[in-house]
Amino acid sequence: MPIDFEPEPHVAQLVERTAAFGRQEVLGMVQEFLADTEIHLAASRGLIWRPAWKLDRGERAAQVTAIAKVIVAEAVGRVVDRSAQACGVLGVSGDFPSPATWPRSGRIYDGPFETHRWSIGRRVVRNVKRAKDGRS
Numbered sequence: 001m002p003i004d005f006e007p008e009p010h011v012a013q014l015v016e017r018t019a020a021f022g023r024q025e026v027l028g029m030v031q032e033f034l035a036d037t038e039i040h041l042a043a044s045r046g047l048i049w050r051p052a053w054k055l056d057r058g059e060r061a062a063q064v065t066a067i068a069k070v071i072v073a074e075a076v077g078r079v080v081d082r083s084a085q086a087c088g089v090l091g092v093s094g095d096f097p098s099p100a101t102w103p104r105s106g107r108i109y110d111g112p113f114e115t116h117r118w119s120i121g122r123r124v125v126r127n128v129k130r131a132k133d134g135r136s
Contacts, residue, residue, distance in 0.1 A: 030086055033082040033085070033086050034086075036078070037079050037082055037083070040075035040076075040079055041075075041079065043071075043075065044071070044072040044075045047071055047072060048068055048072065050064050050068070051065040051068050062119070062123070063120060063123050066119055066120050067116075067120060070113050070116045070117060073113070
């Protein structure tokens with residue numbers, strides 16, 4: 001799922017869709033899905049800037065890159081899952097451009113989250129030891 005994903009077509013689908021309890025766009029649960037999607041997309045876009053900035057400057061960015069990879073991939077998974085749930089059967093069919101039908105490669109192509117979490121934790125411990133020893 002590209003980070004520049006825009007949810008407008010999916011919102012339009014929700015406006016047209018009627019669920020058993022009424023119009024979906026007025027349901028609190030759907031509004032919460034939409035709000036959470038906006039929050040996750042905005043946070044992911046913002047989180048990507050720091051590693052990109054560091055890399056552009058030729059600085060080390062392993063820690064901030066690993067953090068961004070884990071958080072953004074997890075956020076994308078939640079956005080995809082909410083889109084599928086809110087759009088019903090169209091959310092998982094090939095008849096509608098739903099992210100749920102896109103490959104979930106973002107979760108696996110760069111290694112499992114556990115590996116990134118392990119390296120993040122390892123760097124935290126190393127930095128604390130260095131600070132304790134008076135090194136930077």
